[in-house]
Amino acid sequence: MVFVGAYSSKVFDFWKGVKENLQKPLFFRSFNFFGSSEALIMLSVGLPKLIRGLHLTGNTSNNVGYAVTPVTVAELPGLNTFGISMARIDFAPMGINPPHTHPRATETPTVIEGTILVGFVTSNPENRLITKVLVKGDVFVFPEGLSHFQKNLGNGYALALGALSSQNPGVITIANDVFGSNPDIAADILAKAFQTDINVVYQIQSKF
Incomplete structure (x- = not known):
């Protein structure tokens, strides 16, 4: 017998973790429970619903000049089953978030500070490049699975917040x-x- 299940919306008010015998098979297991028993033990005390420090600037001193601070189910287990996550994206002057995809999520970035060029490429065979220059307060959308990028066009610091339609969006940096x-x-x-x-x-x- 093969059982296939999925949830595109909430299936619980919130996921409380596993408190019963960890050796007992689980009928319902979310994706992040396929790891070790240690991970289950960690979650058995309850799932955090709070994360602090997102106001702190990420370290952009790298070859491309950006830093991503993710808030997915890995960092905030209380997101489990909610189907959402977010990320803080910091940019050094002229820094880029290189072309990448999120295989499991659509992303909506919001510019908090600076002027940022955003773009994505449509699928084969057209491979059309769609770009837009965003300023503070602007919101854009990167469709699920499509390659996209961001570049700080200014000589100062830039910041964006990305909302994603999966608790575990994944990321594949093309290069x-x-x-x-x-x-x-x-x-x-x-x-x-x-x-x-x-x-x-x-x-x-x-x-x-």
Whole structure:
């Protein structure tokens, strides 16, 4: 017998965690319960409904000049079964949030400070690039699963808050996924896919 279940909306007022015998099979298990028994034990004391510190600026001193502070079910277990999460995105001057996707969520970023270029690319075969320049108070939408990016256009700090339609939206950064996989994708495959010299691929892979 195969049992398949899903929830697109709330199935409980809130998920209280697992307090009974942890060895007993669970009929209903949310995705984040497929881990170790230690994770279940941690959740058995009840799920936090509060997280602090989102006002703190993330560390943007990296090669691309951004920092993401996620608030998903991993950081705030009380989100379990609610189907929502959020993230704080900090940008250094001219910093970018590189092209990436959320395989399980639509995202609506709101600009809190600064001027930010946002964009996403539609699916094959059109691969149309849609961009917009956002200022403080503007809200945009990145459709679920589509590659998207953000860039701080200013010479000062910028901040956005992203709301996501999943408690576990996931993130796939395109460059890391293609050039930083473990193990590496064969360089000849990438060279042919990107129509470039294989040594260029080796050079890019060395950065990830």
